[in-house]
Amino acid sequence: MAADMRRSVQRGVVYLVLVLAAGFFLLPLVAMVFTSLKTMPEITGGAGFETATILSPPRLWSFEAWGLAWSSACIAVACEGLRGYFWNSILLVVFAVSISVALGAVNGYVLSKWRFRGDSIIFGMLLFGCFIPFQIVLIPMARLLGLLDLAGTLGGLVLVHVCYGIPFTTLFFRNFYVTVPDELIAAGRMDGAGFWQIFTIILVPISWPIFVVAIIWQFTNVWNDFLFGASFAGPDTRPLMVALNNLVNTSTGTKAYNVDMAGAMIAALPTMLVYIVGGRYFLRGLTSGAVKG
Amino acid sequence: MRFFKARLPQLTLLPSLVLVAVSVYGFIALTFVISLTRSRMLPRFDRWEGFDNYARVWSHPRWEVAVENFAIFGLLYIGGTLVIGLGLAILLDQKIRAEGALRTIYLYPMALSFIVTGVAWQWLMSPDLGLQHAFRTWGWESFSFDWITQSEMAIYCVVIAGAWQASGFVMALFLAALRGINTEIISAARMDGASGPAIYWHIIIPALRPAFLTAIVVQGHLSIKSYDLVVALTRGGPGFATELPSTFMYEFTFSRNEMAMGAASAVMMLVLLTVLIVPYLYSELRHGR
Amino acid sequence: MASLSIDRVTKRFGATEVLHEVSIDIEAGDFLVLVGPSGCGKSTLLNMIAGLTELSGGEIRLADRRIDGLEPKARNIAMVFQSYALYPAMTVEKNIAFPLRMAGMDKAAQAAKVAEVAELLQIGHLLKRKPAALSGGQRQRVAMGRALVRDPRLFLFDEPLSNLDAKLRVDMRTEIKRLHQRLGTTIVYVTHDQVEAMTMATKIAVMEGGAVQQFGTPAEIYDRPANRFVATFMGSPAMNLVKGRVRDGAFVAQGAAAAAAGELRLPLPRGTVPLAEGREIELGLRPEWISTEAGPGSVPFAARVELIEPTGPDIYAMLEAAGQSLVARLPARAGLREKTEAALHLDMAQAVVFDPETGASLMAP
Numbered sequence: 001m002a003a004d005m006r007r008s009v010q011r012g013v014v015y016l017v018l019v020l021a022a023g024f025f026l027l028p029l030v031a032m033v034f035t036s037l038k039t040m041p042e043i044t045g046g047a048g049f050e051t052a053t054i055l056s057p058p059r060l061w062s063f064e065a066w067g068l069a070w071s072s073a074c075i076a077v078a079c080e081g082l083r084g085y086f087w088n089s090i091l092l093v094v095f096a097v098s099i100s101v102a103l104g105a106v107n108g109y110v111l112s113k114w115r116f117r118g119d120s121i122i123f124g125m126l127l128f129g130c131f132i133p134f135q136i137v138l139i140p141m142a143r144l145l146g147l148l149d150l151a152g153t154l155g156g157l158v159l160v161h162v163c164y165g166i167p168f169t170t171l172f173f174r175n176f177y178v179t180v181p182d183e184l185i186a187a188g189r190m191d192g193a194g195f196w197q198i199f200t201i202i203l204v205p206i207s208w209p210i211f212v213v214a215i216i217w218q219f220t221n222v223w224n225d226f227l228f229g230a231s232f233a234g235p236d237t238r239p240l241m242v243a244l245n246n247l248v249n250t251s252t253g254t255k256a257y258n259v260d261m262a263g264a265m266i267a268a269l270p271t272m273l274v275y276i277v278g279g280r281y282f283l284r285g286l287t288s289g290a291v292k293g
Numbered sequence: 294m295r296f297f298k299a300r301l302p303q304l305t306l307l308p309s310l311v312l313v314a315v316s317v318y319g320f321i322a323l324t325f326v327i328s329l330t331r332s333r334m335l336p337r338f339d340r341w342e343g344f345d346n347y348a349r350v351w352s353h354p355r356w357e358v359a360v361e362n363f364a365i366f367g368l369l370y371i372g373g374t375l376v377i378g379l380g381l382a383i384l385l386d387q388k389i390r391a392e393g394a395l396r397t398i399y400l401y402p403m404a405l406s407f408i409v410t411g412v413a414w415q416w417l418m419s420p421d422l423g424l425q426h427a428f429r430t431w432g433w434e435s436f437s438f439d440w441i442t443q444s445e446m447a448i449y450c451v452v453i454a455g456a457w458q459a460s461g462f463v464m465a466l467f468l469a470a471l472r473g474i475n476t477e478i479i480s481a482a483r484m485d486g487a488s489g490p491a492i493y494w495h496i497i498i499p500a501l502r503p504a505f506l507t508a509i510v511v512q513g514h515l516s517i518k519s520y521d522l523v524v525a526l527t528r529g530g531p532g533f534a535t536e537l538p539s540t541f542m543y544e545f546t547f548s549r550n551e552m553a554m555g556a557a558s559a560v561m562m563l564v565l566l567t568v569l570i571v572p573y574l575y576s577e578l579r580h581g582r
Numbered sequence: 583m584a585s586l587s588i589d590r591v592t593k594r595f596g597a598t599e600v601l602h603e604v605s606i607d608i609e610a611g612d613f614l615v616l617v618g619p620s621g622c623g624k625s626t627l628l629n630m631i632a633g634l635t636e637l638s639g640g641e642i643r644l645a646d647r648r649i650d651g652l653e654p655k656a657r658n659i660a661m662v663f664q665s666y667a668l669y670p671a672m673t674v675e676k677n678i679a680f681p682l683r684m685a686g687m688d689k690a691a692q693a694a695k696v697a698e699v700a701e702l703l704q705i706g707h708l709l710k711r712k713p714a715a716l717s718g719g720q721r722q723r724v725a726m727g728r729a730l731v732r733d734p735r736l737f738l739f740d741e742p743l744s745n746l747d748a749k750l751r752v753d754m755r756t757e758i759k760r761l762h763q764r765l766g767t768t769i770v771y772v773t774h775d776q777v778e779a780m781t782m783a784t785k786i787a788v789m790e791g792g793a794v795q796q797f798g799t800p801a802e803i804y805d806r807p808a809n810r811f812v813a814t815f816m817g818s819p820a821m822n823l824v825k826g827r828v829r830d831g832a833f834v835a836q837g838a839a840a841a842a843a844g845e846l847r848l849p850l851p852r853g854t855v856p857l858a859e860g861r862e863i864e865l866g867l868r869p870e871w872i873s874t875e876a877g878p879g880s881v882p883f884a885a886r887v888e889l890i891e892p893t894g895p896d897i898y899a900m901l902e903a904a905g906q907s908l909v910a911r912l913p914a915r916a917g918l919r920e921k922t923e924a925a926l927h928l929d930m931a932q933a934v935v936f937d938p939e940t941g942a943s944l945m946a947p
Contacts, residue, residue, distance in 0.1 A: 011387075014384050014387055014389070015389070017380075017384060018381070018384055018385070018389065018395055021377075021381060021399065022395055022398045022399070024457070025398050025399055025401070025402060025457065025461070026398060027417065028402075028410070028413035028414060028416075028417055028457070029401070029413075031413065031416060031417050031423075032413050032416070035416065043422065044422065045422070045426075045430075051430060052430075053426060053427035053430045053431070054416070054417065054422060054423055054424065054426065054427050055424075055427050056427075103308065103309050104309075106305050106306075106309075107305075107306055107309050110302045110303070110305055110306050111306075114302035114303075116302070116303060122306065122310065125313070125314075125318070126309070126310075126313055128317070128570070129313050129317045131510075131514055131566060131570040132317060132321070132563060132566065133517050133518035133539070133559070133562045133563055133566055134518060135518065135520070135538075135539055135542045135543070135558075135559040135562055136320065136321055136324050136559045136560065136562065136563045137316060137317070137320040137321070137324065138542075138543075138546065138559070139323070139324055139327060139336065139546060139552060139555065139556055139559075140319070140320040140323040140324060140327075141316065141320060143336065144315075144316075144320075160316075162312065163312050163313065163315075163316035163317075164316065164317075166309050166312060166313055167313065167317075170309065195301050195302060195305075220404060223406070224405070224406030224407070224408070224409075225406075226406065226407065226408050226520070226521035226524070226525075227520050227521060227543075231547070241406050241408045241409075241521070244408055244409070244412065245408050245412075245521075245524065245525055248412050248415075248525070249525075249528065257416065257422070260412060260416070261412075261413075261416065264408075264409045264412045264413060267406065267408070267409055268404070268405050268406070268409045271404040271405065271406070272401055272404045272405070274404065275400070275401060275403070275404040276397070276401075279397070279400065279404075283400075283465050283469065
């Protein structure tokens with residue numbers, strides 16, 4: 001009996017800690033969602049809302065702030081909301097992710113299945129690119145984009161994200177293809193398949209787990225990037241995160257917290273959605289490569 | 294033609310290699326060279342100053358703050374995510390009912406950008422309308438949480454927001470590693486008379502070594518280059534109380550037209566990271582066949 | 583069907599030479615087994631025939647045409663891999679048709695060939711499945727189907743049975759042999775299992791340390807091993823080796839223990855090269871040459887039975903005779919008991935003599 005008691009108390013404590021932790025992790029999301037659905041008087045504790053707090057559910061539901069954030073909030077001088085920047089980010093992600101993932105897949109294939117003298121040195125050099133602080137490349141990159149006439153363009157930003165995405169995507173695919181038996185490639189060669197046929201017909205169809213990892217990783221990185229966007233984008237090509245930061249930190253006029261939070265939610269939703277849909281595959285794929293060894 | 298055919302695999306690597314060679318190695322070299330010049334608004338290579346810019350950076354009071362903050366932030370951020378991540382992973386590994394839902398809750402911050410994280414926490418931590426106000430409205434009149442306005446405490450706000458975002462990732466790393474431990478070893482230890490805590494201490498945690506290594510490297514790397522979090526949360530303030538090497542670099546390069554000093558600070562960030570990364574890369578390459 | 587000629591083939595990886603001037607010639611229709619312990623170079627040699635590994639020296643000719651230097655696909659050689667290497671994303675049908683598809687054969691002809699091979703290997707009912715849904719034996723058949731489908735001039739097998747359980751291994755062994763009889767194809771088969779080598783081969787090359795230790799028919803290899811390595815590697819339990827000296831035209835076992843326990847003295851087998859008096863030699867005795875009954879030309883000897891391992895039809899008896907440990911393979915009904923003395927007979931007609939230093943056979947060729 002006593003042992004049973006102790007066990008259930010222990011279980012109770014475990015659950016309590018886990019639930020409290022969940023509360024801590026949910027706190028900012030709850031605050032963002034509630035605030036974005038409130039009107040300004042309810043947020044600032046105006047007349048009739050004296051007991052309202054940052055964590056109290058909205059009494060007057062209002063989607064107005066979302067509409068404002070999307071299409072008419074003022075960012076710098078333009079008052080057209082986040083809409084245009086959202087599409088900038090979508091375009092940026094589509095091109096930067098597809099190019100860097102495609103290159104990484106081929107690199108991983110070559111570095112694991114067509115070994116040659118010095119290949120591990122090349123892999124090590126690529127891998128180092130994963131770890132550099134991007135501050136070290138900001139100044140020369142700004143110059144290069146200027147020289148290529150790509151400064152302030154979306155194409156320039158795509159190039160930047162491809163350059164610094166390749167090391168990661170190469171790492172993912174290389175670690176994945178290392179686990180694919182070499183005999184599969186040998187069999188393909190015996191059966192008359194060439195370099196590209198082995199890749200596209202034999203390997204690509206079994207690579208979807210690592211494609212999921214690489215795409216999610218690159219998607220979140222490019223979507224969430226601020227540093228490159230802030231450094232290299234022009235006024236019309238700014239990605240969403242830069243625009244969001246400008247929106248929130250605009251010091252003119254009264255601060256519309258509900259619009260800020262609606263903007264933050266708009267910026268957060270795509271990546272959160274990707275995680276909810278693909279997160280399970282992402283973790284499975286990522287940890288199988290990263291923890292091993 | 295035969296030459297190209299025989300070297301097709303290597304040739305397909307070439308575009309990526311050129312991109313990385315230029316954008317990583319070429320640019321590192323160039324930044325280093327710029328750090329030795331007198332470049333201000335634009336790079337110029339007509340006057341060499343040796344390591345004077347490094348001396349200037351090190352004697353600058355803002356850099357002093359940045360380095361001190363980085364030490365606090367780096368240690369607490371890495372340590373905090375490790376403790377929270379490992380703790381949650383161990384608790385979640387106790388055959389918990391809603392494990393899937395809890396895991397998703399702990400993990401979703403990882404999907405958010407540092408900008409969104411900063412915006413959300415700035416709102417929560419604002420003394421007028423944030424958590425402090427909420428607790429006081431609920432009746433805890435003396436509750437105080439206004440670190441974000443205090444120069445001494447603001448850096449800890451950055452730590453809290455950072456740890457909030459990254460702990461879930463560390464938890465996932467540890468959970469995967471825990472699930473990967475050979476259960477026969479644990480059974481054997483139990484047969485040998487080890488108790489629950491002893492099994493964790495002597496068997497399971499040592500077996501998590503690779504996960505610790507990965508977590509430390511990934512978090513260390515994030516802590517050195519993290520820039521957006523500070524920008525969105527405190528804009529480096531109050532004053533420059535939450536300055537980090539990354540914000541110092543950006544400010545001096547792009548706002549103050551001290552490009553050479555900015556370059557010098559970037560080089561020092563790279564050196565710091567290299568010290569952390571090279572041993573990891575070495576072991577990764579050795580294990581990776 | 584084609585003859586295969588491996589001519590002074592050498593392979594170096596950096597400074598280490600893993601194959602030293604290997605030469606093997608087989609006729610069209612031969613079933614060559616390359617057998618040896620792991621690391622002996624047999625798989626490297628197979629990969630060089632396949633075109634997956636480049637030669638460092640020497641030549642390989644198939645039907646008198648040089649093939650080293652050709653791309654694998656230009657050699658018209660098929661291979662069955664140890665892990666089967668079935669393409670995971672393709673159905674069995676597509677796996678088998680893959681070489682035909684790569685060769686640009688039209689769809690109808692592909693389907694006809696696949697059906698023919700599926701019939702031959704009795705895998706028609708599996709054609710729509712993916713490899714993951716197959717058992718080990720079924721995968722093995724599909725892998726063979728993929729090799730058979732394009733009528734290659736040479737088949738290569740790389741330890742194809744090592745991933746199967748014991749019973750299936752025996753079944754597939756028979757089946758491969760039957761297939762070889764029926765199709766008459768030239769086969770090179772790599773294994774570390776000497777039983778597979780003995781049962782399937784028309785020619786065996788025993789390899790060790792990157793060199794061919796002996797090349798010949800299974801009977802030659804078993805009965806006239808060229809050296810101590812071949813003698814002990816082929817056959818299970820392994821051949822007994824007894825060290826001793828030539829004295830008065832006979833073999834006398836060596837050692838202090840031998841002297842104390844009484845001498846083990848045996849006549850030298852017929853066909854030994856002339857040996858000087860007092861020369862150290864090593865006598866090789868297969869376990870099955872020891873018997874409880876006297877036979878023509880057998881030599882009686884006394885031994886103590888230390889341990890008996892029953893295997894069903896036979897027993898393996900661990901013997902002590904004049905301070906020497908010997909293993910005997912005897913019928914189960916022989917009636918030996920552990921920890922007793924037994925009177926045994928040794929058939930010396932087939933015994934072999936080795937040089938204890940070099941391990942080379944001292945039998946006249």
